[in-house]
Amino acid sequence: MVSTKELVNIELEVKAIEKGNLACPGCQLNLSFKHALSALKGDAIVVVPACCTSVIQGAGQGYGMHVPIFNTAFASAPPVASGIARKLKRDGKKTTVVVWAGDGGTADIGFGSMSGAAERDENILYVMYDNQGYQNTGNQKSGATPRGAKTSTTPHGKKSRRKDIARMMMAQEVSYVATANASYPQDLFAKIERAATEFAGHFRFIQIYSPCPPGWNIDTKDSVLVGELANNTGYWPLYEAVNGKLEFSRPSRRFNDPAKRKPLADYLKIQGRFRNIDPEIVKQMEEDIEHEWSILRKFM
Ligand SMILES: Cc1ncc(C[n+]2csc(CCOP(=O)(O)OP(=O)(O)O)c2C)c(N)n1
Ligand code: SF4
Ligand SMILES: [Mg+2]
Numbered sequence: 391m392v393s394t395k396e397l398v399n400i401e402l403e404v405k406a407i408e409k410g411n412l413a414c415p416g417c418q419l420n421l422s423f424k425h426a427l428s429a430l431k432g433d434a435i436v437v438v439p440a441c442c443t444s445v446i447q448g449a450g451q452g453y454g455m456h457v458p459i460f461n462t463a464f465a466s467a468p469p470v471a472s473g474i475a476r477k478l479k480r481d482g483k484k485t486t487v488v489v490w491a492g493d494g495g496t497a498d499i500g501f502g503s504m505s506g507a508a509e510r511d512e513n514i515l516y517v518m519y520d521n522q523g524y525q526n527t528g529n530q531k532s533g534a535t536p537r538g539a540k541t542s543t544t545p546h547g548k549k550s551r552r553k554d555i556a557r558m559m560m561a562q563e564v565s566y567v568a569t570a571n572a573s574y575p576q577d578l579f580a581k582i583e584r585a586a587t588e589f590a591g592h593f594r595f596i597q598i599y600s601p602c603p604p605g606w607n608i609d610t611k612d613s614v615l616v617g618e619l620a621n622n623t624g625y626w627p628l629y630e631a632v633n634g635k636l637e638f639s640r641p642s643r644r645f646n647d648p649a650k651r652k653p654l655a656d657y658l659k660i661q662g663r664f665r666n667i668d669p670e671i672v673k674q675m676e677e678d679i680e681h682e683w684s685i686l687r688k689f690m
Contacts, residue, residue, distance in 0.1 A: 392579060397428075400428050405456060406455065406456050407424045407454060408448075408454035411446050412446045412447075413442070415603065415610040417442075417602065417603070418599075418600040418617065419521055420446060422578065422598045423490065423519070425572075426488070426582045427456075429579045429580075430583075432456060434486045435457070435458050435486075436455075436457055436459045436460070436488045436489075437470050438467070438490050439464045440461075441495055442492065444461050447459055465499055465502065466503065467503070468506065471487050471512070471514045472507055472514065475513040484590070487513065487515070488516075490519065492518070492520075492521065492524075493519075493521065493523070493532045494524040494530075497532055498532055505562065508562050508564050511593050514593055515582070515585050515586055515594045517595075517597075518595070518597045519600045520598060520600055521600045521601070521602035523535050533552070533553040534553055534555065537671060538658075538671045538674075539663045540607075540664070540665070541663070555597055563634055564594065564595050566585050566592070566594040567595045567596075567631040568597075568629065569599070569626065569627065570597070570598040570628065571598065571617050571621055571628060571641070573617025573620075574621065578598065581596055601614075601617055605663075606662070607665070609660075616660060616661060619656055619660070621641050621645070622652045624680075625654065626642075629686060631689060634689060636689035638686075654675060658672065
């Protein structure tokens with residue numbers, strides 16, 4: 391794994407994203423994107439369905455990205471990426487084709503076409519950055535919004551559990567599936583690098599936990615802390631699964647033991663989206679966490 395110093399040097403050298411783009415302060419999608427493009431050494435063609443990334447990339451003189459980006463309608467990102475990947479193969483080129491999509495574009499609107507690309511084992515690295523709602527259009531609930539979170543369409547808090555897309559991709563026996571967290575950039579970097587090299591030629595899927603200060607109603611200075619608490623409470627387990635065989639990643643490994651986890655309340659209390667949450671829902675969320683770990687352990 392690269393050291394923090396090496397990571398910074400690579401990012402300065404690759405310079406995938408200009409400073410001062412249109413992302414909100416504290417946006418973890420923006421950081422994740424920078425880490426991912428740096429891990430690919432900028433040698434990527436990125437396909438982006440409608441989402442915050444379509445906005446933060448800028449336009450015209452204000453375009454702030456140093457990789458080619460193809461913006462598509464929601465459900466067509468995987469087929470567009472499939473076509474690009476097939477043409478690159480024909481031309482003998484090794485550039486990584488990335489679908490960089492939000493949770494709404496993945497868990498809901500683009501799910502069928504993503505699942506189809508996975509079934510065809512297209513040579514695509516599919517990254518779902520997960521800010522747990524339709525943030526670009528004002529924080530509507532998506533299938534990936536967690537239980538208890540207030541959004542503009544669930545003003546009293548979402549009642550049901552989130553769809554776990556990484557697990558669905560494991561069930562589809564995708565060659566490489568991983569979860570990442572913007573607060574653990576070295577782990578994220580290593581996973582993108584591994585997916586792009588070791589599993590090149592296949593469909594790969596990475597889901598990145600990406601706090602969104604306006605949508606989650608958190609202080610911009612807390613977005614990294616929220617990510618750390620998501621890990622340390624066991625709320626967001628980090629793992630890699632190769633052909634369905636799972637290994638927990640180093641930042642999360644010790645939290646396989648529930649006694650080592652921080653209380654969920656620490657995670658909830660610094661996020662306005664969980665303000666005044668019903669204690670009964672908190673109890674269900676605690677059960678959700680252990681339920682999720684118990685299923686993941688079966689893949690080990
Ligand atoms: C078919 C269609 N429906 C709705 C929209 C409006 N729209 C644009 S971006 C967006 C939100 C996307 O949410 P997500 O994929 O989670 O990405 P985020 O905005 O959170 O980054 C929506 C609903 C659209 N562009 N096309
Ligand atoms: S709304 Fe959220 S995800 Fe979108 S740019 Fe702002 S902080 Fe980032
Ligand atoms: Mg989203």
